[in-house]
Amino acid sequence: xxxxxxxxxxxLETKLTPAQNRELHLHLRTCSQCRRLAQAQREITHLFETxxxxxxxxxxxxxxxxxxxRAEHGRRNLITWTTLSVLTLAFLFTLVGLSLQVxxxxxxxxxxxxxxxxxxxxxxxxxxxxQNIFSPxxxxxxxxxxxxxxxxxxVSLSGITFAWVITxxxxxxxxxxxxxx
Ligand SMILES: [Zn+2]
Numbered sequence: 001x002x003x004x005x006x007x008x009x010x011x012l013e014t015k016l017t018p019a020q021n022r023e024l025h026l027h028l029r030t031c032s033q034c035r036r037l038a039q040a041q042r043e044i045t046h047l048f049e050t051x052x053x054x055x056x057x058x059x060x061x062x063x064x065x066x067x068x069x070r071a072e073h074g075r076r077n078l079i080t081w082t083t084l085s086v087l088t089l090a091f092l093f094t095l096v097g098l099s100l101q102v103x104x105x106x107x108x109x110x111x112x113x114x115x116x117x118x119x120x121x122x123x124x125x126x127x128x129x130x131q132n133i134f135s136p137x138x139x140x141x142x143x144x145x146x147x148x149x150x151x152x153x154x155v156s157l158s159g160i161t162f163a164w165v166i167t168x169x170x171x172x173x174x175x176x177x178x179x180x181x
Contacts, residue, residue, distance in 0.1 A: 002027070003034060010038045013045075075150060082154045083130065086161050093165045094119065119168075126164075 006027050009016060016024065028035045098116070 003031070006031075006034045007037060010034065010041050013041070079150065079154065082158070086158050087127070087130075090161050090165050091123075094123070094168065097169050 006024055008014070009020070009024055028038055098119070
């Protein structure tokens with residue numbers, strides 16, 4: 001039996017000479033195995049030819065880009081507002097701590113002033129480092145990062161800020177004791 005030769009001819013759809021073609025058709029008449037193979041091959045070819053290639057609807061790219069821009073805008077707004085609110089909260093915390101300090105240590109004004117300046121410097125450093133984190137993030141492509149990651153990042157950042165504020169207030173109390181005590 002020359003099954004293998006015919007199978008190769010069927011599967012690879014090799015160009016056949018008229019003689020080879022005749023031979024193959026004669027074989028297909030007698031051999032059900034090769035006939036099934038040829039039938040399957042024809043069906044697959046037909047399937048590939050008739051199935052339309054998945055192509056996006058007209059205007060899809062434009063719509064997609066618009067959506068992307070909107071999403072990016074939303075994310076930037078979210079980050080900006082979260083950062084602003086976290087900073088405002090932390091600032092209020094510091095302000096409350098400082099005002100408590102003013103009432104308790106008004107007679108030690110020079111020390112208080114030094115303390116205020118050092119706190120301000122710490123804040124400036126903190127905000128600068130925040131900018132260092134955010135601006136590359138925004139530039140490199142916020143769209144590549146899933147929204148859940150951004151939310152997780154912002155939440156953990158808030159946590160860090162909160163912990164930092166607590167440490168700060170503890171330091172303030174300690175400083176108070178040092179100054180007054
Ligand atoms: Zn055969």
